[in-house]
Each structure stands twice: as C-alpha cells, then as structure tokens.
Amino acid sequence: MDFFDPVVIALGLAGLYMAWNIGANDLANAMGTSVGSGALSIKQVIIIAGVFEFVGAVFFGKRVTSTIAKGIVPIDTIKLIDPHLVVVGMLAAILAAGFWITFATFYNLPVSTSHSIVGAVLGFGLVSAHSGIIAYADINWLVLAKIVGSWLLSPLLGAAFAYLIFVLIRSLILQRADDPYAVEKKFVFLQVLTACYIAFAHGSNDVANAVGPLSAALSTLGLTDGTVPIWILAVGGVGMVIGLATWGYRVIETIGTKITDLTPTRGFAAQFATATVVIVHSYGSLPISTTHTLVGSVIGVGLAGGLAAVDLSVIGKIISSWIITVPVAALTAALIFTGLMGIGI
Amino acid sequence: MMRRKYIRSVLSVFAESPFRPLHMHAEKGADATRKLSEALEAYCAGDMARVEELSSEINVIEHEADVIKQTIRSQLKSSIMLPVNADDLLDFLKPQDAIPDTAQDVAYWLTLRKCELPDVIRDGLLELMSKSAETVEMYETLVDKLSELLETSFSKKEVKQTLAIVPQVEELEHEVDVIETNLVKTIFKHEDELGGAGVYHLAELVKVIGDIADKSEHAADRLRTMILRR
Numbered sequence: 037m038d039f040f041d042p043v044v045i046a047l048g049l050a051g052l053y054m055a056w057n058i059g060a061n062d063l064a065n066a067m068g069t070s071v072g073s074g075a076l077s078i079k080q081v082i083i084i085a086g087v088f089e090f091v092g093a094v095f096f097g098k099r100v101t102s103t104i105a106k107g108i109v110p111i112d113t114i115k116l117i118d119p120h121l122v123v124v125g126m127l128a129a130i131l132a133a134g135f136w137i138t139f140a141t142f143y144n145l146p147v148s149t150s151h152s153i154v155g156a157v158l159g160f161g162l163v164s165a166h167s168g169i170i171a172y173a174d175i176n177w178l179v180l181a182k183i184v185g186s187w188l189l190s191p192l193l194g195a196a197f198a199y200l201i202f203v204l205i206r207s208l209i210l211q212r213a214d215d216p217y218a219v220e221k222k223f224v225f226l227q228v229l230t231a232c233y234i235a236f237a238h239g240s241n242d243v244a245n246a247v248g249p250l251s252a253a254l255s256t257l258g259l260t261d262g263t264v265p266i267w268i269l270a271v272g273g274v275g276m277v278i279g280l281a282t283w284g285y286r287v288i289e290t291i292g293t294k295i296t297d298l299t300p301t302r303g304f305a306a307q308f309a310t311a312t313v314v315i316v317h318s319y320g321s322l323p324i325s326t327t328h329t330l331v332g333s334v335i336g337v338g339l340a341g342g343l344a345a346v347d348l349s350v351i352g353k354i355i356s357s358w359i360i361t362v363p364v365a366a367l368t369a370a371l372i373f374t375g376l377m378g379i380g381i
Numbered sequence: 382m383m384r385r386k387y388i389r390s391v392l393s394v395f396a397e398s399p400f401r402p403l404h405m406h407a408e409k410g411a412d413a414t415r416k417l418s419e420a421l422e423a424y425c426a427g428d429m430a431r432v433e434e435l436s437s438e439i440n441v442i443e444h445e446a447d448v449i450k451q452t453i454r455s456q457l458k459s460s461i462m463l464p465v466n467a468d469d470l471l472d473f474l475k476p477q478d479a480i481p482d483t484a485q486d487v488a489y490w491l492t493l494r495k496c497e498l499p500d501v502i503r504d505g506l507l508e509l510m511s512k513s514a515e516t517v518e519m520y521e522t523l524v525d526k527l528s529e530l531l532e533t534s535f536s537k538k539e540v541k542q543t544l545a546i547v548p549q550v551e552e553l554e555h556e557v558d559v560i561e562t563n564l565v566k567t568i569f570k571h572e573d574e575l576g577g578a579g580v581y582h583l584a585e586l587v588k589v590i591g592d593i594a595d596k597s598e599h600a601a602d603r604l605r606t607m608i609l610r611r
Contacts (some may be wrong), residue, residue, distance in 0.1 A: 065389070
C-alpha cells in the first residue's frame with residue numbers, strides 16, 4: 037500500500053470533509069462571538085481565524101492527533117497482525133464520525149466532532165476485540181476515561197473561568213468607569229486578541245478530529261516515521277480554513293446577528309476562558325469540544341450576571357448529545373468496518 | 382434565510398432579552414398618558430370628537446402594550462436565567478401594564494359624558510392630570526436607567542442612582558393624592574350645580590386619573606424590589 041492506494045485516498049478525502057465540517061461549524065461558532073459583539077467584521081474574522089487556526093493546527097495539533105491515532109486503540113498491536121486492518125478501521129472510524137456529524141448538523145443538534153471521532157475510533161477498537169484481533173483489555177481504557185472525564189470537566193472549567201474573569205472585569209473596570217459604554221469600546225481591541233487566541237486553541241485541538249485517523253493509517257503503513265508529520269496537520273488546517281471560508285461565514289453571520297447581547301466585555305470573558313481551557317486540554321493531549329466549552333463559558337458569564345438572558349435548557353441538549361454520540365458513532369464505525377472487510381476491501 | 386440550515390451552533394444558549402421589550406412596554410404607558418393629557422384638554426374645551434379620536438388611539442397603544450407583555454411572559458420559560466429573579470420581573474411587569482390599562486379607562490370615562498365644568502373643577506382636573514403625567518414621566522426615567530444597570534452589570538453606583546429615582550416617583554404620587562382628595566371635596570361642594578350623575582362621573586374620573594400615578598408608584602416599588610433582590 038502507498039499514498040495512492042484507494043483506501044488511503046478515501047481516508048484523506050474523508051479527513052478533508054471532516055476538516056471542512058469542523059471549519060464550517062465549530063470554528064465559525066467560536067469566532068461568531070467576535071462578530072456578535074461588533075469587535076470585528078466578518079471578513080476580518082475569516083482572515084484572523086484562517087491564519088491562527090492553521091498555525092494552531094500545525095504547531096500545536098500533534099498531541100491530540102496522536103491521542104486519536106494511537107492513544108485509544110493499540111494500532112501497533114493490530115499492525116502486527118495486518119496493517120491493512122488499521123487502515124480500513126480508521127477509514128471506518130472517520131466515515132462513521134463524518135456521517136453522524138452531517139446528520140447532527142442537518143438537525144441542528146449540538147454534537148461535537150471530538151466526541152464523534154473518539155466514539156468511532158472506540159467502535160473500531162471494540163469490533164477488533166470482538167473478533168479476537170486484540171483483547172478488550174488492550175483498548176486503552178484509562179485514556180478513554182480521562183477523555184470522557186475531560187468532556188464533563190471542560191464546560192465546567194469554562195464556566196468557572198469565564199465567571200471569574202467577568203467578575204474581575206465588573207468589579208475592577210465596569211463598576212469604576214464613569215461611562216460603561218467607553219469601556220466596551222476599549223474591549224473591542226482585546227477581543228481581536230482573543231479571536232486570534234481562540235482560533236489558535238481551536239486549531240490545536242480540533243485538527244485531530246480530521247487527521248487523527250489518516251495519521252494512524254500512514255504511520256501503520258510505514259509512510260511516516262511514527263510521529264505525526266507537520267504536513268498532515270497542515271492538510272487538516274487547510275481543510276478547516278476552507279470550511280470556514282466556503283460555509284462558515286454564513287454560520288458566523290447567523291450567530292453574529294443574533295447575539296448582540298454579548299458585548300465586548302462579555303465576549304472577551306467567554307472567549308478567553310474557552311480558549312484557555314481548550315489549549316490546556318490540547319497540551320494534555322485530550323480531545324474536547326470547543327463548542328461545549330464555549331457554551332459553558334457563556335453560562336459562566338450569565339451566572340456572573342453579565343447577560344440579559346441565558347437559556348439553560350441547552351445543558352440538557354448537550355448532555356443528551358454526549359450520551360447518544362459515543363454509542364452511535366461506535367456502532368456505525370463497527371458496522372462500516374465489518375461491511376468493508378466483508379466486501380473484501 | 383435558508384430553510385434547512387446546515388449549522389450546529391451555540392445560539393440556543395442565548396435567549397431573547399426580556400429587558401428591551403420591557404422598556405418598550407414602559408414607553409407604551411408613557412405614550413398612552415401623553416395622549417390622555419391631550420384628550421383631557423380636548424374634553425375641557427368641549428371637543429368631544431377629538432376625545433373620541435384620542436380615546437381610540439389610546440386603545441391601540443394599550444393593545445400594543447398587551448402584545449409586548451404577552452411576548453415577555455411567553456419567553457420566560459423556567460430554563461431562562463436572568464440577572465434578576467424572573468418572578469420579581471413578572472411582579473413588576475404587572476403594575477407597569479396597569480399604566481396603559483388605566484389610561485384607557487380614563488379615556489373611556491371621558492367619552493361617556495359631556496360636561497359643563499365649573500372653572501375651579503376644570504383647573505383641578507388639568508392639574509391632577511399634569512401631576513399624574515409627571516409621575517409617569519419620572520417612572521419612565523427610572524426604567525431608562527435599567528439598560529445602564531444591565532450594561533455595568535448592576536454596579537453599586539448605578540444601583541444607587543437608579544434607586545434614588547424611586548422616592549421621587551413616590552413623592553409625585555403623594556402630590557397626586559393630595560390634589561385628588563381636595564378635588565373630590567370641591568366636586569361635592571358643587572353637587573347642586575353638577576347633578577348626581579355629574580358628581581358620580583367626575584368623582585370616578587378623578588379616581589382613575591389618580592390611579593395612573595398609583596400604578597406608576599407601584600411599578601417603581603416593584604422595580605426596586607427586583608433590583609434589590611437579584
């Protein structure tokens with residue numbers, strides 16, 4: 037097998053589609069708050085997001101990518117039996133995650149790409165164990181537990197951190213200012229910085245969802261040296277930027293026009309908290325949902341009394357999306373894997 | 382807008398702010414009161430056609446206020462988190478909604494009966510109306526401060542400034558009470574001249590005009606509770 041094997045090409049294309057989807061929706065969500073508060077125009081946001089997302093993906097995306105590629109399922113063990121299994125398994129995983137994300141997006145469900153790809157890779161691991169390729173104990177349950185724990189923790193951390201930042205802004209700046217509207221104008225500049233920050237953080241964490249499986253396949257085939265090469269991260273980065281430019285601007289537009297309540301001080305608190313939580317998780321090699329963290333951060337600003345109205349029913353929707361995403365993605369990946377093997381691919 | 386949007390978004394965490402419609406709703410009360418002042422002047426000048434016309438304009442304003450009120454209520458699901466207590470907000474919306482309602486009542490009473498008024502009663506009515514209108518205007522100033530309160534997320538200074546307006550509304554309402562009591566006495570002094578129906582009509586009119594100030598004071602009081610208990 038080489039780069040031009042149809043299965044490898046399919047993996048690359050599926051990865052690009054996933055990257056496009058992440059750029060079009062998740063990145064756009066993270067950036068939409070800057071447009072909503074009037075800090076940046078849509079054009080400026082797309083340029084900033086494009087540059088920093090790419091840089092984040094390329095220079096800081098390696099850790100999470102290697103978690104997706106080989107942190108959960110022991111591909112090195114499977115490789116010893118047949119490298120082909122890993123390639124097909126990873127193709128099944130990215131296809132399953134891609135299908136689920138596409139479906140969820142059509143129905144506007146708050147589903148995370150990170151949760152989907154983790155569930156799908158796990159599905160591949162489980163079906164391998166089921167068919168005796170590996171033992172169930174070979175699946176890295178500890179890493180999986182850490183990942184799931186981080187999904188619960190990251191929105192809470194976002195909420196707590198955003199709460200703290202906004203309380204500080206309020207007591208140190210807003211309440212001392214003679215003209216609170218002038219303060220908002222000053223925060224516009226800070227929000228330009230947080231827009232860069234959040235794009236960088238997002239790129240560093242979410243590129244893995246698109247190129248993790250591809251990276252696993254290429255390393256199994258010996259086409260890379262076992263670490264995640266920069267060019268794979270660059271492919272993911274380019275895909276996400278294309279997603280933002282070709283579709284994400286509409287999402288940004290929709291969000292930007294509807295969340296006018298999120299003034300620059302509030303937007304800054306929510307984005308800074310989100311970006312920080314995400315980047316800490318990227319450093320800890322944990323794939324989390326930027327969107328869920330952002331929702332947590334917005335609620336944190338609301339809890340601090342910074343927003344006119346926050347709808348907490350979104351929490352229930354997010355929790356049910358957690359519960360449903362992993363089994364659905366896992367089962368789909370298992371079925372696709374079995375199907376692909378069945379037809380002799 | 383696309384019919385089926387290919388979008389996963391964080392939008393659903395942002396609920397509609399009830400404070401903007403709340404402000405619009407307060408303005409409806411003030412608008413209705415201004416129209417009513419005009420209507421009373423027309424009444425005193427004997428221009429009943431103009432009174433009818435203004436009365437139906439007030440009906441329209443009152444209806445608009447009702448629609449806004451219903452919108453606010455329907456948006457406040459239990460999952461909505463506000464910087465104030467939602468029950469307090471609804472408690473305050475109720476008396477605020479009574480302001481255009483009462484203005485509508487007064488306009489209705491004006492259309493019922495044409496009246497030849499002694500000068501002293503006419504002047505008394507106009508004075509009562511202008512003081513009631515002043516109370517509503519002061520109340521409107523109070524509601525205007527709400528947006529700044531939200532902007533600074535209830536800074537102590539803004540809260541203090543806002544709450545300082547409440548006693549001013551209360552003071553004006555007290556002045557309205559005094560005018561009201563004296564005016565009713567004057568009306569009964571002229572009972573022979575006015576006749577039973579005339580006295581009844583005027584006494585009721587005085588009562589409802591005074592009610593406008595009453596409701597404003599009540600709403601101001603509720604607004605204070607909402608701000609303090611948040």
